[in-house]
Amino acid sequence: MIKAVVFDAYGTLYDVHSIVRKCEKIYPGKGYQISQVWRQKQLEYSWLRSLMDRYQDFWSLTGDALSYALDELNLQYSKGTIEDILNEYLYLDLYPEVVESLQAFRPWKLSILSNGSPKMLKELAANTNLDKHMDAIISVDSLKTYKPKANVYNLAVENLGVNKNEILFVSSNGWDVAGSKSFGFTVGWINRLNKPVERLGIEPNYIVSNLAELANKVKNK
Amino acid sequence: MIKAVVFDAYGTLYDVHSIVRKCEKIYPGKGYQISQVWRQKQLEYSWLRSLMDRYQDFWSLTGDALSYALDELNLQYSKGTIEDILNEYLYLDLYPEVVESLQAFRPWKLSILSNGSPKMLKELAANTNLDKHMDAIISVDSLKTYKPKANVYNLAVENLGVNKNEILFVSSNGWDVAGSKSFGFTVGWINRLNKPVERLGIEPNYIVSNLAELANKVKNK
Missing domain, CATH: 1.10.150.240 (Putative phosphatase; domain 2)
Incomplete structure (x- = not known):
């Protein structure tokens, strides 16, 4: 799915x-x-x-x-x-498991949906070689608003040409998890800081501590 | 004005x-x-x-x-x-200068515009005798959204029957100050915690440390 x-x-x-x-x-x-x-x-x-x-x-x-x-x-x-x-x-650091974990999510399409401006996302991805792993890098900028507005998440649907229920959205930010789940994605929360679930009336499908664990859980479901 | x-x-x-x-x-x-x-x-x-x-x-x-x-x-x-x-x-505490300062804002109409639900605002105002000093207590609840959305601030305009440029809005919350000024009120920031102005592209008309100081500044302008 x-x-x-x-x-x-x-x-x-x-x-x-x-x-x-x-x-x-x-x-x-x-x-x-x-x-x-x-x-x-x-x-x-x-x-x-x-x-x-x-x-x-x-x-x-x-x-x-x-x-x-x-x-x-x-x-x-x-x-x-x-x-x-x-x-x-x-020039931000990638978390240590990122590059290897991205392989585990193939052959699915991989992309970024971020609040970052197009220029800052493009440069960051190039400087960290992450651009080579992504099929798309999507910025909220075309809508002139930020997450967790629903229309922002819809940018991924439009850009990737798949339905929203076919998208696994991955975030470490509890409020982004709530927003993306509320929009209709299947959502994995990378709970890097071991925090409680945000009490926003909606919970993620997966709660894991890093990307490798998420890939494993989703694939073995 | x-x-x-x-x-x-x-x-x-x-x-x-x-x-x-x-x-x-x-x-x-x-x-x-x-x-x-x-x-x-x-x-x-x-x-x-x-x-x-x-x-x-x-x-x-x-x-x-x-x-x-x-x-x-x-x-x-x-x-x-x-x-x-x-x-x-x-049963929250009123700040110590509040009751006396409210007199200094007369004969203007005085009201509260708050995120609080109608019931919690009504009980708090009654428990602290503040209801006797207010001409209106307005809750965001009828709109089912919160500050700093512009339509929330417009509730005061509708309820009080005055134009927005005839309203002095008073808040200690920097983000509420930005939202109310952005809407079109004249705004006084009670900077109780001695913080910098929030960098949201808009600044209050008055910056003071308590309500008494604000009443004094506005009246002597």
């Missing part, structure tokens, strides 16, 4: 907290805290801008979230500092 | 963290942490459910956010524990 697998990018394939290294170089001892506030604000801004109909692309939004984080932590910065740190989003 | 003042309730007039006392009795040493996670999840769930078109009233949503918080902190609870703690939402 599954014909295509659609992956979230940030947090699922890529470790957004790999930017801690860069932050530590500039602000010793503060890298972890910056990363936590930055990621939280990045998500909040994507939700709030969607609700307010004030879309801004994910690159600028992520830069604004970083500025907020540095302000909140009372850290000094210039425009150059923001650009320098933000640039790390083009 | 101002004809009515519309207040957010939770965090602005009422201290949502006054529930720490109750939590401390049940989970000694954990009250602050519970309150932080609980509030964060409550906000996230309101945004996410609006984006997913899966409205649930604020009483149930707040209970779910509490369950999540206790799960995340690995604390044991029964259905009774949830009800017991949740009930504190009907």
